[in-house]
Amino acid sequence: MWVLLRGGYPLRILLPLRGEWMGRRGLPRSLVPGPPRRRYRKEALPALEVPVLPVTATEIRQYLRAHGIPFQDGHSCLRAPSPFVKALQLKDQTGATASFSLFIDKTTGRFLCMSSLAEGSWEDFQASVEGQGDGAREGVLLGEAPEAEDSEEIRRIWDRAIPLWELPEPEEAQLARVMFGLTKVTDDTLKRYSVRYLRPARSLVFPWFSPGGMGLRGLKLLSAEGQGNEVHYKETTIPRPGIYCNLFGLPLISRRDVEVVLTSRELDSLALNQSTGLPTLALPRGTACLPPALLPYLEQFRRIVLWLGDDLRSWEAAKLFARKMNPKRCSLVRPGDQQPRPLEALNRGLNLSRILRTALPAWHKSIVSFRQLREEVLGELSNVEQAAGIRWNRFPDLNRLLKGHRKGELTVFTGPTGSGKTTFISEYALDLCTQGVNTLWGSFEISNVRLARVMLTQFAVGRLEEQLDRYDEWADRFEDLPLYFMTFHGQQSIRTVIDTMQHAVYVYDICHVVIDNLQFMMGHEQLSTDRIAAQDYIVGAFRKFATDNSCHVTLVIHPRKEDDDKELQTASIFGSAKASQEADNVLILQDRKLVTGPGKRYLQVSKNRFDGDVGVFPLEFNKSSLTFSIPPKSKARLKKVKDDNGLVTKKPSSGRKGAVPQNSETCLGQAHHSNQPNPSKPSR
Numbered sequence: 001m002w003v004l005l006r007g008g009y010p011l012r013i014l015l016p017l018r019g020e021w022m023g024r025r026g027l028p029r030s031l032v033p034g035p036p037r038r039r040y041r042k043e044a045l046p047a048l049e050v051p052v053l054p055v056t057a058t059e060i061r062q063y064l065r066a067h068g069i070p071f072q073d074g075h076s077c078l079r080a081p082s083p084f085v086k087a088l089q090l091k092d093q094t095g096a097t098a099s100f101s102l103f104i105d106k107t108t109g110r111f112l113c114m115s116s117l118a119e120g121s122w123e124d125f126q127a128s129v130e131g132q133g134d135g136a137r138e139g140v141l142l143g144e145a146p147e148a149e150d151s152e153e154i155r156r157i158w159d160r161a162i163p164l165w166e167l168p169e170p171e172e173a174q175l176a177r178v179m180f181g182l183t184k185v186t187d188d189t190l191k192r193y194s195v196r197y198l199r200p201a202r203s204l205v206f207p208w209f210s211p212g213g214m215g216l217r218g219l220k221l222l223s224a225e226g227q228g229n230e231v232h233y234k235e236t237t238i239p240r241p242g243i244y245c246n247l248f249g250l251p252l253i254s255r256r257d258v259e260v261v262l263t264s265r266e267l268d269s270l271a272l273n274q275s276t277g278l279p280t281l282a283l284p285r286g287t288a289c290l291p292p293a294l295l296p297y298l299e300q301f302r303r304i305v306l307w308l309g310d311d312l313r314s315w316e317a318a319k320l321f322a323r324k325m326n327p328k329r330c331s332l333v334r335p336g337d338q339q340p341r342p343l344e345a346l347n348r349g350l351n352l353s354r355i356l357r358t359a360l361p362a363w364h365k366s367i368v369s370f371r372q373l374r375e376e377v378l379g380e381l382s383n384v385e386q387a388a389g390i391r392w393n394r395f396p397d398l399n400r401l402l403k404g405h406r407k408g409e410l411t412v413f414t415g416p417t418g419s420g421k422t423t424f425i426s427e428y429a430l431d432l433c434t435q436g437v438n439t440l441w442g443s444f445e446i447s448n449v450r451l452a453r454v455m456l457t458q459f460a461v462g463r464l465e466e467q468l469d470r471y472d473e474w475a476d477r478f479e480d481l482p483l484y485f486m487t488f489h490g491q492q493s494i495r496t497v498i499d500t501m502q503h504a505v506y507v508y509d510i511c512h513v514v515i516d517n518l519q520f521m522m523g524h525e526q527l528s529t530d531r532i533a534a535q536d537y538i539v540g541a542f543r544k545f546a547t548d549n550s551c552h553v554t555l556v557i558h559p560r561k562e563d564d565d566k567e568l569q570t571a572s573i574f575g576s577a578k579a580s581q582e583a584d585n586v587l588i589l590q591d592r593k594l595v596t597g598p599g600k601r602y603l604q605v606s607k608n609r610f611d612g613d614v615g616v617f618p619l620e621f622n623k624s625s626l627t628f629s630i631p632p633k634s635k636a637r638l639k640k641v642k643d644d645n646g647l648v649t650k651k652p653s654s655g656r657k658g659a660v661p662q663n664s665e666t667c668l669g670q671a672h673h674s675n676q677p678n679p680s681k682p683s684r
């Protein structure tokens with residue numbers, strides 16, 4: 001379902017449909033009510049195509065001053081008296097500050113009234129100040145309460161769940177403790193955090209209480225499954241993850257607390273609080289994102305320590321989240337052998353308070369010494385694989401050349417007109433998105449509906465036209481992906497596009513933006529010199545955006561007009577050399593019609609700043625699934641492949657420029673898209 005984001009940003013978000021999720025949650029049948037339901041929010045369908053310029057903190061301040069509204073400047077929000085709380089109620093509050101219960105996000109202008117839980121966009125706020133509508137009375141602005149069917153299920157599960165120590169069989173309780181690593185977590189801690197156990201689902205249950213103690217708003221279930229020597233955990237939330245905004249542990253935070261430790265899992269918070277006594281909160285979606293809606297709850301803290309996990313991804317997420325919360329008040333616990341995640345640290349008998357004391361300030365001045373960098377460098381050296389980024393599941397050869405998809409890089413992608421650039425880049429981005437890379441698409445040429453159709457077909461690896469009965473199944477799974485689309489179509493100004501991307505990074509923690517294609521930001525300049533200057537400026541803007549936001553940008557650029565029988569080279573990218581100079585990676589979709597016949601394509605990596613490996617590998621287009629895979633007998637054909645300098649590559653080797661990845665044959669034996677999610681075996 002397409003839902004237009006309130007607040008005027010030209011973004012559409014894909015929200016999971018609510019039909020099949022019961023089954024997908026894998027809860028026991030007895031807890032699954034009735035037949036699957038499907039609901040459409042009709043009012044959400046019309047899309048706003050005219051972008052509205054985002055608001056700035058200065059504009060918000062000016063507006064408040066102009067309307068005589070007092071405010072206090074906070075870390076990520078401005079605080080003001082709430083127009084949604086009656087004057088009488090204010091008197092009951094504990095003092096002047098408490099009456100400032102309205103939090104306005106400095107970046108987006110979105111507001112939350114802590115007293116009434118009214119929330120809305122900056123436009124909604126202005127409308128209510130200017131008396132154009134009483135949003136709260138209309139029910140438009142009230143924070144999303146659980147839907148009736150959710151409430152029912154939440155209540156039913158919560159009532160059936162029991163404290164671990166009340167399990168009738170001591171062996172069962174012991175097994176659960178071992179499975180969840182809770183052998184050192186006391187009953188007292190579990191009780192303080194109201195953690196229960198749902199026997200039929202063999203899951204721990206973490207409650208989401210409404211702020212102000214107004215009842216149960218949701219639940220997170222955590223199940224554990226032993227696979228060999230490893231235990232795999234699966235999380236299920238009610239309501240669905242997109243709107244599950246529980247800062248677990250919030251009811252235990254006192255107004256006077258000025259320090260907090262943020263973790264990415266509820267169990268880590270239990271361990272941390274038990275062994276250090278410090279206030280701690282667990283983020284609802286772990287390292288995947290920090291929704292700005294949670295920021296008002298963190299305003300009271302002068303110091304926030306982020307201890308998110310033991311891998312490089314957690315470290316990257318911690319740095320990203322610190323930016324949002326104001327890095328000056330944030331410190332980060334660096335992952336390391338002696339600094340595992342909190343629960344593991346407790347189980348290994350490590351001193352958690354001491355680990356917390358090693359947390360590094362997130363704030364970097366413009367000039368740093370190697371002393372400040374040495375830990376970062378060590379982190380990269382000791383986690384070489386993770387530092388290389390996220391590996392593609394569908395393109396093993398791309399991994400061999402590029403090593404992975406890294407944050408903060410700019411990839412330029414080109415290929416002849418109609419050669420399949422959009423189709424390829426769609427699958428390349430989808431692959432990453434299915435692995436949790438929050439992705440934003442800017443498709444200026446083809447409509448979002450068509451793009452989504454291509455992506456869905458690639459996701460399902462087959463023609464959905466012929467299996468419409470399975471459409472819902474795939475669509476439901478597709479909707480759970482962290483995938484967002486800009487609603488731009490046709491020519492756009494680069495400023496508007498960058499502003500929208502900035503907004504998306506803040507709100508959805510976007511790590512990958514795909515722009516298809518750059519020509520749509522170049523305006524209508526007729527003179528070629530103007531066009532080249534415009535392109536250089538745009539490429540520079542995307543480069544800066546990628547670096548400043550630690551966000552990967554993949555930019556599709558048309559090639560210059562060249563002879564049909566010539567292969568493209570880095571220099572064939574339209575415009576000056578700026579694009580290839582600024583890019584970290586240059587990918588070329590080679591359409592070698594003359595050599596290989598129609599339909600065959602090769603992907604050439606002609607620049608790779610990360611480690612220099614460049615080369616080509618074959619792609620075979622599958623028309624029914626719109627996917628690309630390694631064609632058989634690639635070795636023979638590869639002999640004909642020329643490198644960027646026009647030299648013939650005689651045989652596959654692992655050398656650098658122009659080389660074909662050595663073990664491209666090994667890919668041939670691989671099952672096609674073996675890593676594709678299987679809808680009959682759901683997992684999150």
Ligand SMILES: Nc1ncnc2c1ncn2[C@@H]1O[C@H](COP(=O)(O)OP(=O)(O)OP(=O)(O)O)[C@@H](O)[C@H]1O
Nearest residue numbers: 416417418419420421422423424599600601621626
């Ligand atoms: N390797 C291929 N062989 C045959 N058809 C293909 C191949 N790759 C893509 N196609 C089909 O060709 C059409 C054009 O593909 P696509 O829009 O991805 O090309 P493009 O390079 O992005 O086009 P443009 O230059 O207009 O931006 C689509 O219908 C697509 O399904």
